[in-house]
Amino acid sequence: MPVVLITPRRFADSRGWFAETYQRDRYRAAGIDADFVQDNQSFSKPAGTLRGLHFQTPPHAQAKLVRCLAGRIWDVAVDLRAGSPTFGRWVAAELTAERGEQLYVPAGFGHGFITLEPDCAVAYKTSDFYAPDCDGGIAWDDPDLGIPWPAPADGPLLSDKDQKLPRLKDFASPFAYDGRPLTPLEAQ
Numbered sequence: 139m140p141v142v143l144i145t146p147r148r149f150a151d152s153r154g155w156f157a158e159t160y161q162r163d164r165y166r167a168a169g170i171d172a173d174f175v176q177d178n179q180s181f182s183k184p185a186g187t188l189r190g191l192h193f194q195t196p197p198h199a200q201a202k203l204v205r206c207l208a209g210r211i212w213d214v215a216v217d218l219r220a221g222s223p224t225f226g227r228w229v230a231a232e233l234t235a236e237r238g239e240q241l242y243v244p245a246g247f248g249h250g251f252i253t254l255e256p257d258c259a260v261a262y263k264t265s266d267f268y269a270p271d272c273d274g275g276i277a278w279d280d281p282d283l284g285i286p287w288p289a290p291a292d293g294p295l296l297s298d299k300d301q302k303l304p305r306l307k308d309f310a311s312p313f314a315y316d317g318r319p320l321t322p323l324e325a326q
């Protein structure tokens with residue numbers, strides 16, 4: 139499936155609002171056909187925290203459905219499918235707790251985000267279990283990707299692991315191109 143941006147409908151009343159944040163049949167109709175098996179949550183204290191670009195390799199590749207529970211993030215999906223006409227290109231969307239947008243990142247894509255405010259909570263569903271042996275990543279600042287991260291002037295806050303990730307040109311992609319385009323989000 140291509141990358142999909144979806145904003146669940148909210149039903150507001152005097153108490154606040156209610157929303158279905160995942161409903162298999164409706165999400166399938168929107169192109170989100172993954173079989174989710176795990177829910178994750180992370181919390182990032184300072185604004186300018188960057189996690190990425192991450193993926194799991196086959197046989198434990200993961201599709202992800204990402205949303206922001208508190209604060210605001212800039213969320214990025216990079217096409218890593220070998221042979222894809224958009225290999226190495228990326229799409230990004232701002233995800234806010236205020237509006238509840240969700241980004242679907244298919245298997246075969248690298249995923250990362252930077253927090254735009256302090257105290258951001260991010261939740262995401264994944265279509266395969268955590269498999270540390272299949273953990274992989276690409277450097278967030280790889281010049282061949284040219285992602286214009288909205289990072290602070292002194293740089294983002296990164297994990298030790300994320301400071302040592304390889305560049306795309308040194309990465310032998312194990313992901314097959316499935317013929318599906320990167321759109322409907324506009325590729326950069």
Ligand SMILES: Cc1cn([C@H]2C[C@H](O)[C@@H](COP(=O)(O)OP(=O)(O)O[C@H]3O[C@@H](C)C(=O)[C@@H](O)[C@H]3O)O2)c(=O)[nH]c1=O
Pocket residue numbers: 178180189190192193202249250251267268297299
């Ligand atoms: C991802 C993950 C991590 N962990 C553990 C491993 C480690 O001790 C600790 C922190 O892991 P990380 O540093 O990899 O966490 P983080 O940098 O937040 O990694 C996440 O980044 C975003 C962008 C993604 O797309 C996710 O799939 C995941 O890769 O949590 C699990 O137990 N289960 C999991 O599913």
